[in-house]
Amino acid sequence: MEFSNNNSIYLQIADRLCEQILSEEISGEDRIPSVREFAADIQVNPNTVMRTYGLLQDQGILYNKRGIGYFVSEKAKQIVMKTKKEEFIQESLPELFKMMDLLNIDFNELENIYQTSVKHQN
Amino acid sequence: MEFSNNNSIYLQIADRLCEQILSEEISGEDRIPSVREFAADIQVNPNTVMRTYGLLQDQGILYNKRGIGYFVSEKAKQIVMKTKKEEFIQESLPELFKMMDLLNIDFNELENIYQTSVKHQN
Amino acid sequence: MEFSNNNSIYLQIADRLCEQILSEEISGEDRIPSVREFAADIQVNPNTVMRTYGLLQDQGILYNKRGIGYFVSEKAKQIVMKTKKEEFIQESLPELFKMMDLLNIDFNELENIYQTSVKHQN
Amino acid sequence: MEFSNNNSIYLQIADRLCEQILSEEISGEDRIPSVREFAADIQVNPNTVMRTYGLLQDQGILYNKRGIGYFVSEKAKQIVMKTKKEEFIQESLPELFKMMDLLNIDFNELENIYQTSVKHQN
DNA sequence: GTGGTCTAGACCACC
DNA sequence: GTGGTCTAGACCACA
Known part of the structure; x- marks a missing residue:
């Protein structure tokens, strides 16, 4: 994944996830990749992904099951919209x-x- | 002048000048306020204004007469446009x-x- | 590093980096010292180094990875040449x-x- | 007369006069234009011309007859050379x-x- | 840790 | 008076 220099990376990742939620590529109750996995995937520091997930969690778009992973919340699309x-x-x-x-x-x-x-x- | 926090001050000043050029509030060959004067005017550090002027000069929108001041270049509007x-x-x-x-x-x-x-x- | 009085320091630093690129002391994709590190190294204010790096970035000679540092761009030598x-x-x-x-x-x-x-x- | 931005104006004027002396367009004992006249001619602040004349006088290339004007000294070409x-x-x-x-x-x-x-x- | 921006204040050359 | 450069030091967002 490539990043523009205008915007911080963690926000660009968040935007991309939101787009995928809006276009229903990922939807309610889907599990998304673990922080480490995703970070490796898009070649970014795990802290950065952590920050994205944290942000989206605060907005109620993601939720976390401890020890298991992050999931798209049921109302995700609605909230993002x-x-x-x-x-x-x-x-x-x-x-x-x-x-x-x-x-x-x-x-x-x-x-x-x-x-x-x-x-x-x- | 008030500044938003999303964008750096020197860029906001640049944008404002560009808007004034587009709307022809200031136009070809006009002298713009000296660095210090403008800085005092909008309550900002002279270095910050200097940075704006330098940026616009690099883009060919402003030019400088040594020891006299900065001027809007003839093609300014065209370039900004x-x-x-x-x-x-x-x-x-x-x-x-x-x-x-x-x-x-x-x-x-x-x-x-x-x-x-x-x-x-x- | 010693500086002449004819030319501004930040330009002398830029010239020096360009020479090192031409002579291939530093080359494509190399990371160059961080702003602070380099500044301490040559006993100059970080802002001054920042200015040099910014200038060379504008010319496409350096590029920046956010939070990581500045790198010599692949085409650096070609551009300088x-x-x-x-x-x-x-x-x-x-x-x-x-x-x-x-x-x-x-x-x-x-x-x-x-x-x-x-x-x-x- | 047009001036580059790299060099100070008074030095560019001095260079030009020196060139004219070398090429013998003006030569030993010629009177050169008064400060005001020359300044008006090349559209420059009289102080700037004053500075040029002062510099060349210090180098023995020009000399001044009070109340009359500036003259090219006999050894001018030799000194410039x-x-x-x-x-x-x-x-x-x-x-x-x-x-x-x-x-x-x-x-x-x-x-x-x-x-x-x-x-x-x- | 990294860069990026801003302030305050100084000094200089130049017009 | 003008711009231009530099320093010192601070604060912030980001990786």
Whole structure:
């Protein structure tokens, strides 16, 4: 796994897990890899993974069975959905719209780019 | 001037100057405040302002007349426009579309939010 | 390490690192000393070393692994070579030839000085 | 007149005057423009020109007749020649040869470039 | 441990 | 007055 330099690694890992939960690649009650295993897998310091798991646990997205491992909680998708949506609407979008204004990009142009990008996904 | 904690101060200052260039509050060949003056103005250490000015100079947005001060370069707006637009299209937009996909937000919904936010600006 | 007064310290450090890269004392993927370590080593403030590392990172000569340290990038030698060679041919040489002209030094004389200086290196 | 950012302006002016003396564009006992006149001519602060004249006066290249102006001294060319030649051989050349070594440029290559540049002057 | 940022204060060359 | 550099020391997030 590759990491950008803008964001801290443990947050990038968290984001990736959240995406997998949203897209249901992993879902309620699945066991996720152990800290060490995951760390080895993505070539990262175990402390870093620990930090990710801790964060997601605090948010109720993961839970821990002592001695066994970490699991995706039943409400995980719901929580992630809510959190991300709030963040998206209240933080990302306003910034985005402001940028569009400064760059003189109107909504039609945005729609064009969107249609194009959707086609490319097929 | 107030600063958020997510981003370093010197970058926030840079962003602010770029916005002023885009909105033509300051434009080609204008002299901008001296390092010390600006620093006092926004209650920040001169070194921090120096860092901002240096960064923008490296990007060709500002230039320096020795012993006189910093000036907005003729092509400043053009450079800022290009840089920010690339960043927007290659980084912000893909993330936006990905997020819309994951959060099940379709384009109509986005447009609604956009229209609302535009109204609020007036 | 000793520093001349003509040039700023952080640039002299950068030059030294570049020379070591050219002469392959340090090469692709090597880790270089941490900011603090290097600073202590050459008796200079950490900020000054930080500035050097930052500069070389901007040029693609160094890169950073978060929390681990700075490394010489794979293409470092290539980049340094290209940069320095351009600088040499487009700036140093024209000045050299102009100076030779003004000082009435012909090419044979230059060659003599060169041969002498080469001998002294052995 | 345009100035580079690497060197202080007053030194660039001094260099230019020295070149004109070496090439005999201006020579022994010529009167050179007054500080104000020259400053206006090259669009520079009079203090800066003052500094140049002062420097060259200290080196015996210019002399001043009070109330009349600055003049090129009789031995000007001789002095400039000696000073520049020493500087050239003891400072510029060693640095140049070191660079050639690091960049793997041998003397033949240098000669080729020289021949080419000489042709282009004709 | 690593880098990154910021402050405070100093000194210098230069215009 | 201007920028430019450097030091000392602090604090923080991160691996």
